[in-house]
Amino acid sequence: MLPPTVLVIFGITGDLSRRYLLPALTAIKQAGQLPEDFKVIGVSRRQVQPSDILDEHTRVLAGHLGLVKVNAKDPADYQMLGKEIEALGSSFKTKPQIILYLTIPPQAVASVVKLLGAAGLNGPNVKLLLEKPFGTDLNSASELVAEASKYYQEDQVYRIDHYLAKEVAQNITVFLGTNTLFRNVWSGEFIEKIEIIAAEKIGIEDRGELWESTGTLRDFVQSHLLQLAALTLMEPCRDVFDIEQVSKHRLKALKLIEPVQEPDKVFAAQYQSYQSHAARPHSKSETFISLTLNSNDERWKGVPIHLITGKKLNEKLTEIRIYFKKSQDLQSNLLVLRIQPKEGIELDLCVKKPGYERKLQQLSLSFSYGQHFGKLPDAYEQVLVDAMTGTQGLFASSQEVLTSWKILQPVLDYWKTNKHIATYKDNASVEEILVSKVS
Numbered sequence: 517m518l519p520p521t522v523l524v525i526f527g528i529t530g531d532l533s534r535r536y537l538l539p540a541l542t543a544i545k546q547a548g549q550l551p552e553d554f555k556v557i558g559v560s561r562r563q564v565q566p567s568d569i570l571d572e573h574t575r576v577l578a579g580h581l582g583l584v585k586v587n588a589k590d591p592a593d594y595q596m597l598g599k600e601i602e603a604l605g606s607s608f609k610t611k612p613q614i615i616l617y618l619t620i621p622p623q624a625v626a627s628v629v630k631l632l633g634a635a636g637l638n639g640p641n642v643k644l645l646l647e648k649p650f651g652t653d654l655n656s657a658s659e660l661v662a663e664a665s666k667y668y669q670e671d672q673v674y675r676i677d678h679y680l681a682k683e684v685a686q687n688i689t690v691f692l693g694t695n696t697l698f699r700n701v702w703s704g705e706f707i708e709k710i711e712i713i714a715a716e717k718i719g720i721e722d723r724g725e726l727w728e729s730t731g732t733l734r735d736f737v738q739s740h741l742l743q744l745a746a747l748t749l750m751e752p753c754r755d756v757f758d759i760e761q762v763s764k765h766r767l768k769a770l771k772l773i774e775p776v777q778e779p780d781k782v783f784a785a786q787y788q789s790y791q792s793h794a795a796r797p798h799s800k801s802e803t804f805i806s807l808t809l810n811s812n813d814e815r816w817k818g819v820p821i822h823l824i825t826g827k828k829l830n831e832k833l834t835e836i837r838i839y840f841k842k843s844q845d846l847q848s849n850l851l852v853l854r855i856q857p858k859e860g861i862e863l864d865l866c867v868k869k870p871g872y873e874r875k876l877q878q879l880s881l882s883f884s885y886g887q888h889f890g891k892l893p894d895a896y897e898q899v900l901v902d903a904m905t906g907t908q909g910l911f912a913s914s915q916e917v918l919t920s921w922k923i924l925q926p927v928l929d930y931w932k933t934n935k936h937i938a939t940y941k942d943n944a945s946v947e948e949i950l951v952s953k954v955s
């Protein structure tokens with residue numbers, strides 16, 4: 517059973533809260549897993565009502581929800597919030613843990629953390645949950661880590677990268693640790709290249725302002741794609757369910773990835789309708805990135821790791837593609853770990869086509885989560901449950917965050933004076949964009 521908890525959500529009126537957090541809490545409640553003593557305090561800078569926050573699906577949370585108006589810049593309001601939390605907690609049978617979940621724009625995070633800490637909301641029963649992006653470059657991330665560490669111990673801070681909590685991402689370490697066939701060939705001796713692709717159909721929607729201060733490299737590569745790279749490259753753990761070891765192994769793998777050596781070769785592009793949609797006529801914010809990394813790990817020397825991600829593309833998918841070395845052209849060589857949609861694993865096979873002629877055909881051997889397990893829990897359910905139980909392995913440590921910024925900082929430095937942005941058609945495919953890049 518999960519421990520008694522007061523979950524304080526800063527930014528409860530926002531997109532993430534509405535689309536992910538409240539539905540995830542609803543699913544945990546419907547699974548009968550919410551603690552008996554459980555309250556959500558939704559924090560907004562405005563006066564809001566439960567009917568502004570809950571919809572027909574999340575209405576089951578009404579009995580758990582209280583709303584508090586807080587002026588995010590006023591220290592007195594944090595004192596008042598502290599008293600509200602204390603009063604609520606004193607009605608519980610046992611003293612609850614307090615989870616402070618900041619789902620607010622990145623530029624507001626450092627000041628809110630400081631005011632929370634200064635108001636004494638940092639006792640040993642307090643956990644601080646932060647959403648990505650963690651800073652906007654190495655400097656700002658270091659400052660954020662330093663600011664948080666003035667008030668919170670490292671083990672009180674949970675940096676969410678919900679890709680780590682996706683079922684297939686969690687399975688990578690299990691797949692590699694428990695299937696000897698793949699474990700034994702998981703190195704540059706047998707693998708030619710690795711591609712990690714995350715494509716989205718949606719554009720920036722109404723997040724124009726956020727995108728102007730982030731862009732795809734900061735928003736997606738620093739967090740999700742580098743974490744998927746780390747999971748792919750890391751040494752499998754002896755005990756595949758020792759989640760805390762997984763995070764240490766991820767960090768080791770990240771530390772061995774070289775900072776981008778040729779920032780001028782990083783391809784950045786923007787979809788055609790971006791500037792009019794975001795109302796930024798001369799914007800250089802990228803919505804598509806393709807870059808190649810190398811690892812200094814002996815196992816991965818010489819294996820290019822291509823990271824590709826973009827918005828407003830013709831399909832939504834996230835995949836890790838492993839290309840094995842071929843000794844003959846005709847051989848099949850592709851293993852796909854599909855994170856979403858249609859979560860699963862696919863292995864290309866080359867078979868003899870039945871018939872009198874001797875011809876080959878490429879088919880695939882596939883495992884689908886949906887077919888075997890039905891609907892999968894959303895990653896945010898795992899995030900919330902792990903935060904409540906204090907399981908930190910699926911969260912990014914400060915060292916992981918800083919190491920991933922170090923990998924990308926040469927690109928950010930280069931872009932300060934030399935940012936070239938190509939344009940691609942709305943709804944183009946990744947292949948079309950990459951072909952246009954070389955033509």
Ligand SMILES: NC(=O)c1ccc[n+]([C@@H]2O[C@H](COP(=O)([O-])OP(=O)(O)OC[C@H]3O[C@@H](n4cnc5c(N)ncnc54)[C@H](OP(=O)(O)O)[C@@H]3O)[C@@H](O)[C@H]2O)c1
Binds near residue numbers: 529560561562
């Ligand atoms: N949306 C996603 O799909 C997604 C996915 C992964 C990570 N994230 C991250 O999660 C965080 C929140 O994202 P979001 O899309 O939910 O953002 P959002 O909708 O733009 O903002 C969330 C809420 O933050 C509050 N807020 C705005 N400015 C603030 C300020 N200066 N100080 C304090 N509160 C402020 C607003 O609530 P009030 O006006 O009611 O105070 C707003 O509704 C961001 O760091 C984002 O990068 C988002």
